[in-house]
Amino acid sequence: MKAELSNYVSNLDKDIYTVYNLPEEVIATIFAYVSRSPLSFRENLLKVTEEKAKQFHEKWVLNYGHASVAELATVHIGIERVSRLFSALLERSNLFISPIEYSQRYQKPKRGDFYTPIELDAPEYESLKKEFIDYQYRLYDDYTRLFDLLLANYRKTEARKDNEKEKAYESRIAKASFEDARYILSLATHTNLGLTANARAMEDSLIHLLSSEYPEVRQRGEEIKEQVVYALPTLVKYAKANRFLSESRNYLKEHQQTFSKQKSTSTNPSVTLLHYTTKGSSHSEEKALNIILPELLYQYGTMSLDSLKSLMKEKSQEDKLRLFLESLSSLGSHDNPPQAFEAISYKMELTLSESCWHQLLRHRKIRFTWQYPTVEHGYRIPPKVIKAGGKDLFTEVMNYSQSIYTQLKDKLPLVAHYTVTNAHYRRVTGEFTLWELYHLINLRMTLEAQWEIRELVQEIVSEIQKIHPHLLQPALDRLFARI
Numbered sequence: 001m002k003a004e005l006s007n008y009v010s011n012l013d014k015d016i017y018t019v020y021n022l023p024e025e026v027i028a029t030i031f032a033y034v035s036r037s038p039l040s041f042r043e044n045l046l047k048v049t050e051e052k053a054k055q056f057h058e059k060w061v062l063n064y065g066h067a068s069v070a071e072l073a074t075v076h077i078g079i080e081r082v083s084r085l086f087s088a089l090l091e092r093s094n095l096f097i098s099p100i101e102y103s104q105r106y107q108k109p110k111r112g113d114f115y116t117p118i119e120l121d122a123p124e125y126e127s128l129k130k131e132f133i134d135y136q137y138r139l140y141d142d143y144t145r146l147f148d149l150l151l152a153n154y155r156k157t158e159a160r161k162d163n164e165k166e167k168a169y170e171s172r173i174a175k176a177s178f179e180d181a182r183y184i185l186s187l188a189t190h191t192n193l194g195l196t197a198n199a200r201a202m203e204d205s206l207i208h209l210l211s212s213e214y215p216e217v218r219q220r221g222e223e224i225k226e227q228v229v230y231a232l233p234t235l236v237k238y239a240k241a242n243r244f245l246s247e248s249r250n251y252l253k254e255h256q257q258t259f260s261k262q263k264s265t266s267t268n269p270s271v272t273l274l275h276y277t278t279k280g281s282s283h284s285e286e287k288a289l290n291i292i293l294p295e296l297l298y299q300y301g302t303m304s305l306d307s308l309k310s311l312m313k314e315k316s317q318e319d320k321l322r323l324f325l326e327s328l329s330s331l332g333s334h335d336n337p338p339q340a341f342e343a344i345s346y347k348m349e350l351t352l353s354e355s356c357w358h359q360l361l362r363h364r365k366i367r368f369t370w371q372y373p374t375v376e377h378g379y380r381i382p383p384k385v386i387k388a389g390g391k392d393l394f395t396e397v398m399n400y401s402q403s404i405y406t407q408l409k410d411k412l413p414l415v416a417h418y419t420v421t422n423a424h425y426r427r428v429t430g431e432f433t434l435w436e437l438y439h440l441i442n443l444r445m446t447l448e449a450q451w452e453i454r455e456l457v458q459e460i461v462s463e464i465q466k467i468h469p470h471l472l473q474p475a476l477d478r479l480f481a482r483i
């Protein structure tokens with residue numbers, strides 16, 4: 001018995017051990033038994049078979065809705081040769097999935113690696129399909145030209161570092177060239193993702209994918225489900241398109257069009273602060289401290305939260321600010337701020353390039369609402385492209401993109417979205433907690449961060465400092481200590 005058990009647990013005699021070499025649904029069942037069995041996990045392991053695990057999940061998760069049990073089973077998925085449009089929708093389909101994506105910042109895609117929407121296969125769209133494919137090939141060819149221009153300019157302007165070998169130098173400036181050349185690629189360009197998720201999150205993600213209006217997303221959703229059932233045969237088998245998601249979306253899309261027929265005009269990257277904790281209050285930062293300090297102190301005493309809030313109002317602003325700043329004085333480069341920082345939040349509307357959006361959307365603690373891809377807000381030309389003499393080439397490609405998008409928009413509006421490039425602006429709203437802003441500053445304002453998202457976070461910080469001048473200071477102090 002012990003010999004058999006040793007194949008599945010890391011030790012036989014300690015209070016803490018790992019469980020492995022078992023189907024995920026069996027592991028989930030063993031762990032779920034903790035709430036209704038006096039036996040240890042090891043003892044339950046010897047009793048549970050795959051068939052028993054299936055019966056358990058059918059009864060408790062699927063029939064009785066004990067969905068938290070599904071969080072105990074996980075799956076790892078490789079997803080390849082999907083569009084960048086798809087990858088963004090997948091990554092935001094559930095907050096609790098953990099994806100990691102191929103980066104165009106560090107790798108060069110291959111010519112021909114793009115998705116062609118199946119809607120274009122209809123006979124009446126034969127000429128549009130040819131134009132779409134020619135456009136994608138043209139983008140790649142111009143991407144290559146732009147990359148060569150950037151690389152040549154870096155060779156002229158970027159010297160080798162001390163003790164930097166030639167190979168390392170060439171690799172460094174090539175990556176810098178990939179960084180900005182990719183702005184010319186479209187959302188149809190292929191990408192790869194690795195994804196880890198628990199069964200509960202995976203099922204919810206699949207429901208959103210299968211309910212999508214994009215045929216590619218629905219098709220890939222079916223393919224993902226087909227593969228996930230190998231690891232989670234019971235827990236995701238009932239994931240299917242959701243009528244509410246589809247009908248609600250269609251109704252709101254139709255209703256939105258009645259509000260305004262006005263066409264969007266080109267714009268610039270921007271950050272607009274829409275709402276924030278303490279908005280409308282005089283002495284806004286003091287009110288914010290009156291909220292966050294009682295939250296910070298609460299767990300270390302016995303007073304009620306209301307009592308702490310009342311006492312905090314009696315302290316001077318100077319004392320409150322000192323208490324706040326000194327409580328964070330030892331914040332290290334890898335430390336997270338206290339969870340109480342989630343009591344303060346800021347909602348913003350952002351205008352940013354698709355390239356920047358694909359970086360920002362990976363911050364899963366931010367609650368986003370996003371609009372469709374479009375060419376109607378204009379586009380961002382990377383500054384290094386202008387310095388390298390690539391502005392005319394870039395502008396020519398953007399004009400071509402506008403033309404293709406316009407041709408498709410009226411007949412196949414969802415297909416038009418695939419012609420949008422990484423350079424084009426998109427509008428989104430995001431709700432950032434103070435906790436997440438500390439993380440963003442730490443990760444996205446360093447010298448190593450991509451230039452556009454660094455600029456965006458700097459602008460977000462500037463907007464917040466206008467109303468709460470000191471709340472971000474410990475995060476900035478930590479950042480500047482590293483630079």
